[in-house]
Amino acid sequence: MRFKTDLRNIRTFSKLVAALNSLEKIAWVRLDDDTVRFTVIPDTGSQVWASLSVDLIFDNYHLQSAEPNNTINLELPLGPLQRALRSAAGSNHASLRLTKRDGVPMLSMTIHAMTKDPGGANAATAAAAAAAARAGYPPDADDDLFPQESLELSMRREREKIITQDIPVRVLHPDTVETIMQPKVREPDVHIQLPPLLQLKAISDRFTKLALTTTTGSAARPNAPGPRLELSANMHGSLRLRLVAESLDIESVWDGLDNPELDPSQLAVPLEEHPSTAFRAAGPERWATVRVDGKDWSRVLSVGRLEGRVIACFADDHALILYVYVPHHDDAAAEDVVTYYVSSYSA
Structure with missing residues (x-):
């Protein structure tokens, strides 16, 4: 079993790992000949399924195993990886390889940086x-x-400084990984392109802070669940964020957003029978709504650092699926997708 690669896009890789680390400290990573998959499933809160083409973050990629497509499955702590990537920022070269130290599997990152004499x-x-x-x-x-x-x-004088950081990992058996199933969600009622996530995060965080400052009793404890935010969208370009608390009822609305056209070849039902068609016909007063934990929602929105477009799919009163499209800096037409699954609380 061998894995060795150069890091091609440290900035994007670092932002992705930081976004994942905000949700959970451990990720399952699946490497094969063509893709790199990150899966994050916390005990509570939103789940992430990221499928990236190898050339988005890696270069000179070498992978070998006895599994089909040279697949290697790893359990990877995200905190040490994030710190290593932070050290690699601004370096002129960094590489990553799977190795062992005293019999313990490691991802070893070697960073080459120039320092002033x-x-x-x-x-x-x-x-x-x-x-x-x-x-x-x-x-x-x-x-x-x-x-x-x-x-x-x-x-x-400039001198090359070489830094090596070892990240302990577990090599997982393929049968173990196959039990990790992506949630199945019914066809969405509304799909809409979100406004810039950092803008949405700023307003969501403001709502959450207002709710916390007006909440008394056990709900105000640090480990208590966060305030519930109500997120709604329609098939006429509108998104609504609402907070209803003890003495608050406030909302922000975005209009003029895009409801992307669906590809009929990718649908499980004919377009005329798709739920979004009925929501569109019902007019702008027909909203699909989900209720999310304010603290968890803020962590989800941290993926806005990747600066890609985001399509939100609302399954009314059930779940919200976010598709975050990560652009390739050297190919404007190429995109990879990070998928967030956010469960809705009941009303």
């Missing part, structure tokens, strides 16, 4: 001035006749 131009200038003083010349003698030029570019 502390004995650079300033030290050289100071040494030259000291030598002139010892020779009996004033420090600024003949400056007008022989103007000094900076030696910073020629005197500065």
Whole structure:
């Protein structure tokens, strides 16, 4: 079993891991010849299913195992991976490989970074001035006749610094991973492109904070569930975020959003029989609604760091599925998808 690769897009990879780590500390990672899959299933809260093409985050990718498609399944702690990626930010080269340390499987990240030699131009200038003083010349003698030029570019030294960070992992048996099933959801009643997630997060966090400051008793304890936010959308380009609390009833509404056209070839039922068709025909007053935990919803929205478009699919009073499309920086037409599954609380 072998896995070795260079990191191609550290910034995007780091943002993805940070978003996943906000939901759960452990991820299941499935590597094969073509894709990298991250699965995060917390004990409570939203689940994530990310399927990324290898060339989004990796380069010079080498994978070998006895399983079909050279599949390797790992249980990976996200915190150490996030810290390693943070160390790799700004480096000129970083690589990742599966290895062992004292019999323990490790993902070993090797980071190559350039550091400035502390004995650079300033030290050289100071040494030259000291030598002139010892020779009996004033420090600024003949400056007008022989103007000094900076030696910073020629005197500065750069040295390569190599950092290795080991991340302990568990290699999982394929049969174990096959039991991890993605939730099945009925055809959505409403599908809509969300506004920028960081904007939506700012307002959602404000609503949650207002609810917490007006809540008394056991619900105000740190470990208690967060306030419930009501999220609704229709098939006429509108999204509504609402908070109903003890002394509050506030909402924000976005209009003019896009309800993307569905591809009939991808549907389980004919387009004219799809639930969204009935919701569209019912007019702008027909809303699909889900109720989410405010704290969990805020963690979900942290995926907005990836800066991709997000399509939300509402199964009325049942679940919300978010499809986060991650663009490739070197190919505007290529996208990968991260899928969030958010259960709805009952009314």
